[in-house]
Amino acid sequence: MIDRELLERIDACRAGSEDRNELALEGAEARAICDRVQAIDRAVGAAMHDVPVPVGLSERLLAHLATAQVADAAEAQTPSPTADTTLAVSRRRWLRWGAGLAAIAASVAVVTTVIFWKSTSLTAQAVHEQILPFYQQEQPGTAYKLAALPPGYPFSRYVNMLPGTTWRPVQSFLHRPELAGVAYELTYGGAEATLYVIPTQVAGLPSSPPQKISAATGNLIRVAWQEGEVLYVLVVQGDARAYQAFVKRAGII
Amino acid sequence: MADSPSRADVARLVADHHAALYRYAYRLSGSASDAEDLVQQAFVTAQTNLDQVRSSDRVRSWLYAVLRNAFLKSRRRPVPVPAADLDLALESIPEELREQPLVDSEELQAALDLLPEEFRVVVLMFYFEQSSYKEIAEELGLPIGTVMSRLSRAKSQLRLKLFPPEAESESRPTGRGRPARI
Numbered sequence: 539m540i541d542r543e544l545l546e547r548i549d550a551c552r553a554g555s556e557d558r559n560e561l562a563l564e565g566a567e568a569r570a571i572c573d574r575v576q577a578i579d580r581a582v583g584a585a586m587h588d589v590p591v592p593v594g595l596s597e598r599l600l601a602h603l604a605t606a607q608v609a610d611a612a613e614a615q616t617p618s619p620t621a622d623t624t625l626a627v628s629r630r631r632w633l634r635w636g637a638g639l640a641a642i643a644a645s646v647a648v649v650t651t652v653i654f655w656k657s658t659s660l661t662a663q664a665v666h667e668q669i670l671p672f673y674q675q676e677q678p679g680t681a682y683k684l685a686a687l688p689p690g691y692p693f694s695r696y697v698n699m700l701p702g703t704t705w706r707p708v709q710s711f712l713h714r715p716e717l718a719g720v721a722y723e724l725t726y727g728g729a730e731a732t733l734y735v736i737p738t739q740v741a742g743l744p745s746s747p748p749q750k751i752s753a754a755t756g757n758l759i760r761v762a763w764q765e766g767e768v769l770y771v772l773v774v775q776g777d778a779r780a781y782q783a784f785v786k787r788a789g790i791i
Numbered sequence: 792m793a794d795s796p797s798r799a800d801v802a803r804l805v806a807d808h809h810a811a812l813y814r815y816a817y818r819l820s821g822s823a824s825d826a827e828d829l830v831q832q833a834f835v836t837a838q839t840n841l842d843q844v845r846s847s848d849r850v851r852s853w854l855y856a857v858l859r860n861a862f863l864k865s866r867r868r869p870v871p872v873p874a875a876d877l878d879l880a881l882e883s884i885p886e887e888l889r890e891q892p893l894v895d896s897e898e899l900q901a902a903l904d905l906l907p908e909e910f911r912v913v914v915l916m917f918y919f920e921q922s923s924y925k926e927i928a929e930e931l932g933l934p935i936g937t938v939m940s941r942l943s944r945a946k947s948q949l950r951l952k953l954f955p956p957e958a959e960s961e962s963r964p965t966g967r968g969r970p971a972r973i
Contacts, residue, residue, distance in 0.1 A: 542943075545884075549943035550924040557923065574885055578892055578950060583918045585894035589814040592823065596809045599834055603801055606835050682806045690798060707799040707806070718799035 540571055548572045553579040596682075601689045660714065662742035665762045665771065668712045673732065673760070673773045681706040681723055691720040691735045694770045696746050696763070696786055700724050711736050729780035734771040740764055747785050751778045800845070801838050808854055809834070815855060815919050819862045819911065821904045829865070833858040855920055856930065859912060866908060885954055894953055902952035906945050913938060914945040 540548075548568075551557035553576040563569050681704035687693055688705055704723045711717035711734065719736035743764040751759050759774040759781050774781045812833055816826035836857045837844050844850055885892075903911055912931070916922045922930065928938040 545947075546939045546943040549946045550939050552917070552921060552923065555921075555923075571884055575946075578885070578954070579918070579946075581892045581894045582899065582949060582953070585896050585899045586818060586915075586918045587811075587814055588896040588899075589817045591810045591813050592827065595813060595827065595830070596805050598827075599805050599809055599831060600802060602831055603805070603834055603838050604798070606838065688802055707803045709799050720799070720802070 540568060544568060545571075548575050551576065553577075553583065597687070597689065604689055660712070660717070660738065660740050662740055662762065665712070665740055665743070665769070666760070669734075669760050669762065669771050669773065670758060672712050673758075676708075678706055678721070678723075684722075688720050690737065692765075692768065693722060693735070694733065694747075694763075694765060694772075696765075697722075697733055697770075697772065698724075698726075698784055698786055700726055700784075708734060708736070724784060726780070726783040729774065729776035729783060731772060731774040731776075731780075731784045734769075734773075736769045736771070737767060738769050739767055740769050743769070747772060749782075749785065749787070751781045800841060801834075804837060804844065804850070805834060808851055811851060812854055812858055815915065816858055816862070818900065818903060818915055818919065819859070821900055825865075829858050829861050832861045836861075852920065859916075863908070863912070884950065892954070898953060899949075902949050905952065906948060910941050910945040910948075913941045914949070917942055917946075 547561055548563075548571060551561055551572065558572065558576075561572070563572055684703045684705055691705075693699055702725060705720050706723070707718070708721045709715075709718045711719060717736055717738055719734060722733040722735065724731045724733065740762070743762055745763060745765065747761045747763050747770075751761070757775060757777065759776070759778070760771065762769065762771045764770070772784065774784055809830060812830045813826055816829040816833075817823065820826050820829060833854050837854060844853060903914075906914065913927055916927045916930070917924075924938045924942060925935060927933075927942070928935045931938070
């Protein structure tokens, strides 16, 4: 039979850790009890993580976080209220709304300015020249299954969304710290393609990818285009036929 | 799009940790909707303090702590439960385990839900975060003796619920290596 103090000490030991060495159990019975407690701990510990995660949770979180970021920016630019405690609640609410809307408008202006600045910092020629070296040197991080599209990084309407598509974050696109986005990884047969989605504007790019490619350089094809405020770059490992598997035909866009 | 780099950071943070955080939140709250709210709050805090998160070498622990605090704050002031009210069941330990015991996820949640919150938090830090009793005491600002007592009592209650004594469990399906008592 064990006493409460000993049970508390045994219960404080984490299964599979060094804790048990510090316990210095005396007697076969105490050691056997510790064995059984830790066997149960392992089972309970494993069951703790057996919780199904709701479908689409990460996408809902990202959408909420994007909204929260805009709200925070607006709040940060709201002028400090004066200490007039006699203002009616309804009036304060309207003032807050007005200040919030003004702050959002200011945020939009700042974002537009930055987009314009970015549009001048990267040219179509630079994209074409630098994408293959970047693609070949890039060390992709963890890729995630595509339960839903990451908000803010829309899939191109010109590219086929294939089963098994994954996505991963991309930072310092073309080695420019100010450019970040995501890359969708696609496979079809033996061919692979990477679709970079970067929220920025590059002047001089077409608004859609070419329907056909005449030849691949070193079994790699790269095309870039601009859809609204998003730059798309598609790199295909394969020949012209592989390219056509990833790009939608004109009639079905 | 001035904030694109941080958006990518946040996207990576969510992708890497949302599942573990949701499981932790669900075990704490016992409710899917509350768990989602808690995870959301934790990530909003993380987004606001992204520099702090980036510099942390234990990002997940940081997120767990934020979520745990959000959970504790979301509860109305809990009525303190005297340790004596939750029995330390010395007979809760099975005499022998003939096979590897298994625990059903839903039964575990039902047992967790019966624990007072201050006991549940301690037991989750032990099992989920793999924290030592000293780390739990430091994190929660409690005396070590209080943590050891709460942990042992909470674990005893879990064992009694998940591995009830033979007389109560006779009608239940076996196969968990459910053993005799000492």
